Amino acid sequence: MPAIIILLILVVIVLASTIRVVKQANAYVIERLGTYQGTWSVGVHFLMPIVDKVARRVSLKEQVADFPPQPVITKDNVTMRIDTVLFFQIVDPKLYCYGVENPLAAIENLTATTLRNIIGDLELDQTLTSRETINTQMRATLDKVTDPWGIKVTRVELKNIIPPAAIQEAMEKQMKAERERREQIIRAEGEKKSAILVSEGQKEAKILRAEADKQSAILAAEAKKQAAILAAEADREAAIQRANGEAEAIVKVQQATADGIKALNISAPTKEVLTIKSYETLAKVANGRATKLIVPSNIADITSLASALTETVAASKEKADDSEIVKKESVAEPTPAIETPVEKTEDISVDFDTNFKFD
Numbered sequence: 001m002p003a004i005i006i007l008l009i010l011v012v013i014v015l016a017s018t019i020r021v022v023k024q025a026n027a028y029v030i031e032r033l034g035t036y037q038g039t040w041s042v043g044v045h046f047l048m049p050i051v052d053k054v055a056r057r058v059s060l061k062e063q064v065a066d067f068p069p070q071p072v073i074t075k076d077n078v079t080m081r082i083d084t085v086l087f088f089q090i091v092d093p094k095l096y097c098y099g100v101e102n103p104l105a106a107i108e109n110l111t112a113t114t115l116r117n118i119i120g121d122l123e124l125d126q127t128l129t130s131r132e133t134i135n136t137q138m139r140a141t142l143d144k145v146t147d148p149w150g151i152k153v154t155r156v157e158l159k160n161i162i163p164p165a166a167i168q169e170a171m172e173k174q175m176k177a178e179r180e181r182r183e184q185i186i187r188a189e190g191e192k193k194s195a196i197l198v199s200e201g202q203k204e205a206k207i208l209r210a211e212a213d214k215q216s217a218i219l220a221a222e223a224k225k226q227a228a229i230l231a232a233e234a235d236r237e238a239a240i241q242r243a244n245g246e247a248e249a250i251v252k253v254q255q256a257t258a259d260g261i262k263a264l265n266i267s268a269p270t271k272e273v274l275t276i277k278s279y280e281t282l283a284k285v286a287n288g289r290a291t292k293l294i295v296p297s298n299i300a301d302i303t304s305l306a307s308a309l310t311e312t313v314a315a316s317k318e319k320a321d322d323s324e325i326v327k328k329e330s331v332a333e334p335t336p337a338i339e340t341p342v343e344k345t346e347d348i349s350v351d352f353d354t355n356f357k358f359d
Contacts, residue, residue: 018047020054027093031055039093058093062154069162072119072125082119082161083110084138087155088146095150103149108141111156114141124167131158193245239345 021044022028029039032052047054069083086107088094100106118137119127127134135156145152163171 014049018049018335020045020047025060027058027060029055029058029097037138042265048200056093056097058090058096059125060093062089062092065107066159067108067111069160070115072116074119074122074124076123078124078167079164080114080124082169083159083162084115085157085159086142086153087157089152089154090150091152092150095148099149103151106149106357107146107151107153110142110145114138124163127160128163131161134158170352186322 020028020040022040022042024042026042028045029041029054030047031054032048036055037052065088067084067086069081071079071081073079088107096103099303113175115138118134122130122134135158139153142156146153193205198295
């Protein structure tokens with residue numbers, strides 16, 4: 001009885017040891033009697049006791065390999081150290097197990113040699129500025145070489161590029177000089193723009209000042225023009241008013257003379273009255289400034305003198321009528337100021353002796 005129990009326990013232990021559970025993102029490589037039997041994926045699997053065994057448990061996740069810095073020489077004979085980071089994934093567990101003895105060591109050495117080959121074709125400046133190109137070339141080369149190993153290289157990155165100390169110092173000086181040059185260029189461009197803006201401002205100010213002077217001169221000329229026009233109009237109006245006043249004065253004088261003659265004609269003066277008026281006229285002439293007087297040849301005939309005076313008065317009346325017509329025409333249509341010459345009659349004087357007698 002105890003033997004049966006022990007046997008059952010051994011059977012249970014053996015059966016339990018044959019059960020294998022493969023987790024997610026893992027794979028088991030199974031060998032039977034030392035020969036590859038198969039690859040188990042995710043799930044529950046039963047292992048044949050004693051005959052089968054799990055040769056290797058392989059992770060299918062993407063893995064990262066950080067390699068130490070590798071010394072490399074550029075095309076211009078500059079030695080530097082570069083450390084790389086490799087991202088890879090196992091895509092075929094069988095090839096991974098049987099393709100290469102130590103896959104990680106193989107990838108590390110392959111990365112170092114590939115990096116030296118790529119950097120050897122580049123100069124220092126190209127190496128520092130062509131990281132993306134170097135990464136692409138390395139990934140393509142490593143992916144092609146590691147494909148028989150069941151490894152997929154997904155990405156290669158240059159983690160750090162360490163040039164020699166002398167090169168670093170020279171690079172720092174070059175960078176400092178470049179920054180100083182850029183600073184001077186930026187300062188010069190700023191001063192240039194400032195000078196341009198100042199010049200443009202002065203130009204605009206001069207233009208505006210010239211425009212203002214021009215407008216001021218135009219307004220001053222317009223003001224002078226208007227003042228001259230107004231002064232000319234004022235002189236014209238004054239001349240017209242003066243001419244109208246003189247015309248009215250002449251008309252009134254002539255009208256008064258005509259009225260006097262008319263009144264004299266209406267009164268029907270006798271010969272004696274005419275004689276008296278003649279004497280009065282002679283007296284007024286004598287009191288004037290003239291020293292000559294034109295009289296008829298027959299001085300004794302006072303009636304002839306009165307007749308001559310009457311004809312003179314009638315002529316003055318006709319002249320007054322003509323002046324009134326001229327005034328009406330002037331009022332109907334204003335004309336520029338024209339000085340109307342007033343006919344001046346010479347003083348009529350007579351040279352006579354103190355003992356001059358009338359019969």
